[in-house]
Amino acid sequence: MSAAPDKTAVPDESTASLARSSALMASGTLVSRVLGFARSVVQGAAIGGTTQVGAQTFDIANKAPNVFYMLLAGGVLNAVLVPQIVRALKLPDGGKEFVDRLVTLALIVMAVATVLLTLAAPFVVRLYAGDWPSDWLTLTAAMAFWCLPQVFFYGLYTVLGQVLNAKGSFGPFMWAPVLNNVVAIAGLAVFMVLVPDAKDLTAGGWEPWMVALLAGTATLGIVAQALVLFWPLHRAGFRYRPRLGFRGYGFRSAGRVAGWTFAAVVVGQVVFALTTRTSSNAGRELARLGLDGATNASYTYAYLLFMLPHSLVAVSLVTALFTRLSGAAAAGRTPAVRRDFSTGARTVTVVGALSTAGFVALGPWIGAAMIAGGRPIGQVLAAMAVGLVPFSVNYLVSRVFYAYEDARTPFWVALVNAVLMGVGNLVCWLAVPAQWTVVGIGVSMSVANVVACAVGLVLLRRHLRRLDGEGLGGYLLVRTTIRVGLIALVAGGLGYVGAHLVGPVDSRLVNLAVVLVGGVLVLAVFTLLCRLMRVRELDDLVSPLLRRLPGLGRR
Structure with missing residues (x-):
C-alpha cells in the first residue's frame, strides 16, 4: 500500500522565496558584522584598547543602553508585534487603527523608560x-x-522593523545596522582628527564637547538606524498616525505574551550574571596561580563566534518564517505551521551542523589565529558548539509558540535551560580546576541547550500532533538530523586530524592558514556527503546566493 501523498509539501517557489529572503537578510547581517569589526578597530585607534580611561568608561556607557533595552523590551517586542500585526491585517481597515495604537503604546513605554534611565545615568553606571x-x-x-x-x-x-516584517519586507530591518556602523565610524574618524591624544587623557582631561562628540555620534548611529526604516515603510504603504486610547482593542493578550516574555528575559539575565561571575572568578584564580587558561574574555570571544552562524542563518531564516507562521497560526492552518517549522528546522540543523564540525575540529586554531595565546578561546568555542544546533532549533520552536500567542511555554523551556546552566556554573565554580572552569561552562551550556531543545520539541509536538507534514510519518526532521550528524562527524573528524598533524604553533599566520585550509576541507567533505546522501537543505539555502554571482545567474 503506497504512502499518501504529502499534501503540505512546500512549493518550489515558496521555498525559493524563503531562501531569497533569508539570503538577503544574512548578507545584511554579514556586512554589518564586518563593519562592526572595523568600527571596533577605529574605536581602539581613537580612544585606546582595554586599559585606557576613555576606552573603559565609554565601554560601560555605550553598553548600558543595549542591556537595558534587552531587559525592558528587546525580546518582548520581537515576540509580540508580528503575531499581533499579522492578525490585525485581516481586519476591515487592514489593521491600520490597531497597528497605530499598538505602535503608539510601544513607543510611549519606551520613551518613558528612556527618560527615566537617562535622568538616572549616575546610578545606572554604578551598577556596572x-x-x-x-x-x-x-x-x-x-x-x-x-x-x-x-x-x-x-x-x-x-x-x-517588525511592522515591515509583518508586511513581508525583511531586507531593511537587517540592512539598517549597516548605516549605524557607517555613521559611528565617521564620528570616530572626526573625533580622532579633533582629539588626536584621546588615549592619553585622564578622566579629568575630557572636556564636555569631547564627550558629546564621542558618545553623541554613537547615539546618532542608532538614530539613523531607526529613522531610515520610515522610507521603506512609506514605500510599503504604511502611514503611521499616533493614536491614544488602548482599552477594548484586544491588547490584553499582547500584555500577557509580553509578561511571560519579560520573565524569560529576566531569567536569562540572571544566568548571564552568574556566568560572568564564574568566569571572572576563574580568571582571577588563574592570574593568582600564574597559569594559562580560559577567562571571561575567552568566553566573550567564543560566544561571539558561536553566535555568528546563528545570527547569519537561523535569525535570518526564522525572521522570514515568523510572519508566515503567525499568519498560518491565526488562520488555524496547522499543516502549514508544521510544514514551515520542518523546513526551517531542517535548514538550521544542516547549517548548524556544518558550523559545529568546523568549530569543534578547528576551535583552538581559530582562537590562536584571532589573538596571541588564544587557544583557550577555541577550547571554549568547541565546548559551546556541540549545542549550536539545539540552540538554533529551539529559537525556532519558541517562535512557533509566539505565533500562537503562547509565551508561557517558551518561558518554561527557558527556565529549564537556565536551571541547568545555573547548576553547571556552580559545579564549574566549586569543583572544576580554574584552567578548565570556563570550558566547563561551555559544556554546561551545550547540555542545557540540548535538554531545553528536547523539551521544547516534545511540547511543540504535543501542540501540533506531529512535527512534519502529513504522509511523511513525522520523521523527516529526525532523518535529516541523523544524516547531517553523521556527515558532520566525518567532515569534522577529517578536519580535526588534519589540524592535529600541524599541531599547536605560536605563529598567528600559520594558525590562520590551518583554519583556512581546514575550513575548506570540512566544507568540501560536508557538501559532497550532503549531495551523496541527498540532503537538499544546503542547496536550497545556498542557491539564491550563487545565482547572484556573475556567471552563475542562469544556472
Whole structure:
C-alpha cells in the first residue's frame, strides 16, 4: 500500500522565496558584522584598547543602553508585534487603527523608560562600574547621559522593523545596522582628527564637547538606524498616525505574551550574571596561580563566534518564517505551521551542523589565529558548539509558540535551560580546576541547550500532533538530523586530524592558514556527503546566493 501523498509539501517557489529572503537578510547581517569589526578597530585607534580611561568608561556607557533595552523590551517586542500585526491585517481597515495604537503604546513605554534611565545615568553606571574612582564615575555618567537615549531608538527600530516584517519586507530591518556602523565610524574618524591624544587623557582631561562628540555620534548611529526604516515603510504603504486610547482593542493578550516574555528575559539575565561571575572568578584564580587558561574574555570571544552562524542563518531564516507562521497560526492552518517549522528546522540543523564540525575540529586554531595565546578561546568555542544546533532549533520552536500567542511555554523551556546552566556554573565554580572552569561552562551550556531543545520539541509536538507534514510519518526532521550528524562527524573528524598533524604553533599566520585550509576541507567533505546522501537543505539555502554571482545567474 503506497504512502499518501504529502499534501503540505512546500512549493518550489515558496521555498525559493524563503531562501531569497533569508539570503538577503544574512548578507545584511554579514556586512554589518564586518563593519562592526572595523568600527571596533577605529574605536581602539581613537580612544585606546582595554586599559585606557576613555576606552573603559565609554565601554560601560555605550553598553548600558543595549542591556537595558534587552531587559525592558528587546525580546518582548520581537515576540509580540508580528503575531499581533499579522492578525490585525485581516481586519476591515487592514489593521491600520490597531497597528497605530499598538505602535503608539510601544513607543510611549519606551520613551518613558528612556527618560527615566537617562535622568538616572549616575546610578545606572554604578551598577556596572563598581568601585571606580569618582572622576571615572563622573566621566562615565556624562557619556551615559548621551548614550542612554539609544534605548528609545533601539525600540523604534525594532517596532518599525517588525511592522515591515509583518508586511513581508525583511531586507531593511537587517540592512539598517549597516548605516549605524557607517555613521559611528565617521564620528570616530572626526573625533580622532579633533582629539588626536584621546588615549592619553585622564578622566579629568575630557572636556564636555569631547564627550558629546564621542558618545553623541554613537547615539546618532542608532538614530539613523531607526529613522531610515520610515522610507521603506512609506514605500510599503504604511502611514503611521499616533493614536491614544488602548482599552477594548484586544491588547490584553499582547500584555500577557509580553509578561511571560519579560520573565524569560529576566531569567536569562540572571544566568548571564552568574556566568560572568564564574568566569571572572576563574580568571582571577588563574592570574593568582600564574597559569594559562580560559577567562571571561575567552568566553566573550567564543560566544561571539558561536553566535555568528546563528545570527547569519537561523535569525535570518526564522525572521522570514515568523510572519508566515503567525499568519498560518491565526488562520488555524496547522499543516502549514508544521510544514514551515520542518523546513526551517531542517535548514538550521544542516547549517548548524556544518558550523559545529568546523568549530569543534578547528576551535583552538581559530582562537590562536584571532589573538596571541588564544587557544583557550577555541577550547571554549568547541565546548559551546556541540549545542549550536539545539540552540538554533529551539529559537525556532519558541517562535512557533509566539505565533500562537503562547509565551508561557517558551518561558518554561527557558527556565529549564537556565536551571541547568545555573547548576553547571556552580559545579564549574566549586569543583572544576580554574584552567578548565570556563570550558566547563561551555559544556554546561551545550547540555542545557540540548535538554531545553528536547523539551521544547516534545511540547511543540504535543501542540501540533506531529512535527512534519502529513504522509511523511513525522520523521523527516529526525532523518535529516541523523544524516547531517553523521556527515558532520566525518567532515569534522577529517578536519580535526588534519589540524592535529600541524599541531599547536605560536605563529598567528600559520594558525590562520590551518583554519583556512581546514575550513575548506570540512566544507568540501560536508557538501559532497550532503549531495551523496541527498540532503537538499544546503542547496536550497545556498542557491539564491550563487545565482547572484556573475556567471552563475542562469544556472
